[in-house]
Amino acid sequence: MDTDDLSRFCCQNTDCPDHGIRGRGNLTVCARYGPHQRRLLYCKTCKARFSERKGTPLFDTRLPEAKVVEVLAHIAEGCGVRKTGRLVGVNKDTVVRLSLLAGQHAQQLHDKLVAFSPEDTGGPVR
Ligand SMILES: [Zn+2]
Incomplete structure (x- = not known):
């Protein structure tokens, strides 16, 4: 079950040279959190951390x-x-x-x- 396919994610830090670019290999999973084990992603380029849900409509909504x-x-x-x-x-x-x-x-x-x-x-x- 541990398939960390990060190819559809990109860095969410707008100051990062790799911001918005997918498949760079700059992202790694640094932690998991919450009841659904959301991944916390880490960008090696700018050293930012962000939720895998950040930047998607599913992020930060109170709806299930x-x-x-x-x-x-x-x-x-x-x-x-x-x-x-x-x-x-x-x-x-x-x-x-x-x-x-x-x-x-x-x-x-x-x-x-x-x-x-x-x-x-x-x-x-x-
Ligand atoms: Zn970055």
């Missing part, structure tokens, strides 16, 4: 991850904000926030939530 996934799945299916909120049972403001975040992080989302990928939008995304 399952709810977040559900919301995003509905959005991806073309459900409106109101309808999504009603179906999933979350505030529509939360839906808006998540969908905005999701838009900014479409790539990471695609990687993370392949399960809800509604359709093939052409070519594998890496």
Whole structure:
């Protein structure tokens, strides 16, 4: 179970020369935390530490991850904000926030939530 595939992560420190660049090999797992054993990543380039969830819509939300996934799945299916909120049972403001975040992080989302990928939008995304 210990597959530390960090290729989809990149340094979150905006001052780092490797910021936003994936697959550099600059990241290592320095710790695990929380009930879900989230990984704490360490960037060898700038020596920053950050959560693997940082920079994704799943980070820093008070919703359980399952709810977040559900919301995003509905959005991806073309459900409106109101309808999504009603179906999933979350505030529509939360839906808006998540969908905005999701838009900014479409790539990471695609990687993370392949399960809800509604359709093939052409070519594998890496
Ligand atoms: Zn860095």
